Amino acid sequence: MISASGLAKSYTVRRGRERMQVDAVSDATFEVAEGEIVSFLGPNGAGKTTTLRMLTTLTPPSSGSARVAGQDIVDRPREVRRQIGYVSQSGSAGGFAKAGDEIVDRALLYGLDAATATRRARALLERLDLPDVWTRVPRSLSGGQRRRLDLVMGLVHQPRLLFLDEPTAGLDPQARANLWGHIRELREEYGMTVFLTTHYLDEADMLSDRVIVFDHGRVVTADTPGALKDRISGDLVEVEVADPEQVDAAVRVVEKAAADKPAVTGLRIAGRVHRSGTVLPGLTRELDAAGVELVSLEVRRPTLDDVFLTLTGRSLRDAR
Structure with a gap:
């Protein structure tokens, strides 16, 4: 489902009068099989979000290559986007439009007709315990409700692959557990592949089929949580x-x-x-x-x- 080889991203920054190159990601090389839940585990600043932005075609790589859902991220970005869902750290929903309108508008961008979009949106809201938010504005929701709404927006077009960037950051333990319960159930129902970034160790340990350890812009190792711990x-x-x-x-x-x-x-x-x-x-x-x-x-x-x-x-x- 994901095949990345030597994926790298550099930025040029100005410090005083000098221009310097900063390597946000220097070597992201890994594979993700269809149907897996894979955690991209590393500290803040390791390059996890930059890697996700490259894989979702939001940021072009400086070098290296990757195929997502069978499509090259540079040569065929539109085809990649049709098959993925993406929930960013900052969230997907705006602050002022009604939640139902936000979801339907997102679905229309993926080519769904309004009736199908509305039906799917209401079904997902019901499934994620959000039956009463259709006419509410997202900024009036709790943190946990907003993250579940973000998840609905990432799922309404039924993607083969779902990218989640720190999906439970800032949530209390109960809200985190609830959100993960929903993600597991939806993965089983739709057969999705889930690729997420996180720095929550318990989250990666309990919920992932495999963990990719990422630090200083490169992959350190990758294996199942159990196999990684057995190395100690x-x-x-x-x-x-x-x-x-x-x-x-x-x-x-x-x-x-x-x-x-x-x-x-x-x-x-x-x-x-x-x-x-x-x-x-x-x-x-x-x-x-x-x-x-x-x-x-x-x-x-x-x-x-x-x-x-x-x-x-x-x-x-x-x-x-």
Whole structure:
């Protein structure tokens, strides 16, 4: 559904009297299969939105190539646009026209007749729990309602491929969960491919078939969330001791079981452990034998933030 090779975008900016070239995207190379939900994961400023704008033909690439829905984004942009839906960060709906009119006008641009556009629009609004917004202006809606309205506008022409740029940014957790429930259901019903940018780790982890890790304008890696996390060496075991004088003894015990050198933060000792379910009983016995009084012992599976940290040397949470 998407095939990008060496896609790049540079801008010339003026700083004082000098002109400088800034590479927003330097190498976007990846594939997206039909029917997948793929998350484009990276910090703000990584080039995610610029990549989306190239793939949706809104911005021409400086170099490289891409085919979307079987069409070249440079040579056949009109054909690309007919087959995709796009929901930008800033939203699709205006502030003053009625929501129903906004949706129908969007559908007419794709060649639908007014009757078909109205029927589809009302059906989608009902499906996304927005049955009463037809005559309301978008600026009167809540954040969650507006994002669902944006989704309706991106879906009314029934695209094969839906691009979503930070679709849940600024929404509370409940609104995010509701929106994603709707996206999953619509993907199943229409057989759509969904390609989205996000910096929400839990969102990418739980909802994506695959994740593309993107940083500094280039693809770092791509795989399923599970496979990416499996690359991290072991579960993270965190031990908190009661007495500062017991920290050194606890470190020695954890070090025997850990796959790497434990990290110490105050009274907490953390290390990666292979097969934690097998190791933990022996670890707790050794800590007890060493006279270490535990406040807590926690085991955490690797997260996508751990993956990002391992691949780039920084936490995605810190890189926003």
